[in-house]
Amino acid sequence: MAKKLVVAIDCDDVLLPSTIRIVERYNTLYQTAVELEHAHSSAYPGWNADRGTIHGRILEIQSSPEYAGTPPFEDAVTAVHRLATEYELHLVTARPVAVMAVTNGMIESHFGKCFASVEHVGLDGSKGEICRRIGADVLVDDNLKHLVDAASYGVIHGLWFGEYPWQQNDSSDIAIRCADWAAVEKEIAYIAKR
Ligand SMILES: [Mg+2]
Missing domain, CATH: 3.40.50.1000 (HAD superfamily/HAD-like)
Incomplete structure (x- = not known):
């Protein structure tokens, strides 16, 4: 075969x-206005944090029960x-x-x-x-x-x-x-x- x-x-x-949910949540939690267009660039200033901080925050969002239930x-x-x-x-x-x-x-x-x-x-x-x-x-x-x-x-x-x-x-x-x-x-x- x-x-x-x-x-x-x-x-x-x-x-x-995923991205739309993460960005919406991030913007709510950290009073930012990250746009989807830039959502895959950690160098984008709109995140208002350094790379490590951004990734830590995103990890927290991804680990939340709300996110885990995304169909x-x-x-x-x-x-x-x-x-x-x-x-x-x-x-x-x-x-x-x-x-x-x-x-x-x-x-x-x-x-x-x-x-x-x-x-x-x-x-x-x-x-x-x-x-x-x-x-x-x-x-x-x-x-x-x-x-x-x-x-x-x-x-x-x-x-x-x-x-x-x-x-x-x-x-x-x-x-x-x-x-x-x-x-x-x-x-x-x-x-x-x-
Ligand atoms: Mg992907």
């Missing part, structure tokens, strides 16, 4: 809405269940190990055994390195930084997920834009046939 296509899938903003996108649940019947899926998230229980709880509740493994790369870790270790052929991610990194580790197919304010760059030579899960499924079917 031919080897199954190995697909690495990001968690935040791919399986469930995934309905179309992500359907698509991932469908993809898991044909391909080997891995969840590869930049979340730190400290929120592993939150991630695992969400996965168990909504995605059952769809993922062969759940990898917490951490904010400074390399998704590309993990992708190479698990033998990923495809990475689905909303953050171009990780797709660029994965490409440098030999992940041939980068699918740039979603339509978000922080996706300003041109991706044409690194990744294929997939606005939604229907587009991701279509692209993966196409890749698998090649």
Whole structure:
């Protein structure tokens, strides 16, 4: 039997809405006005804190019961269940190990055994390195930084997920834009046939 296509899938903003929730909560708690466009840059002055402080605050938000209960996108649940019947899926998230229980709880509740493994790369870790270790052929991610990194580790197919304010760059030579899960499924079917 031919080897199954190995697909690495990001968690935040791919399986469930994350950035918008974190930023809203952050702005309320710390009286800031962080805009979504800058939400993935810790150097952005709007956070009104240094990198370590920002990450500590975000970790606290991610660890809260309110955040842990964030339901995934309905179309992500359907698509991932469908993809898991044909391909080997891995969840590869930049979340730190400290929120592993939150991630695992969400996965168990909504995605059952769809993922062969759940990898917490951490904010400074390399998704590309993990992708190479698990033998990923495809990475689905909303953050171009990780797709660029994965490409440098030999992940041939980068699918740039979603339509978000922080996706300003041109991706044409690194990744294929997939606005939604229907587009991701279509692209993966196409890749698998090649
Ligand atoms: Mg993400």
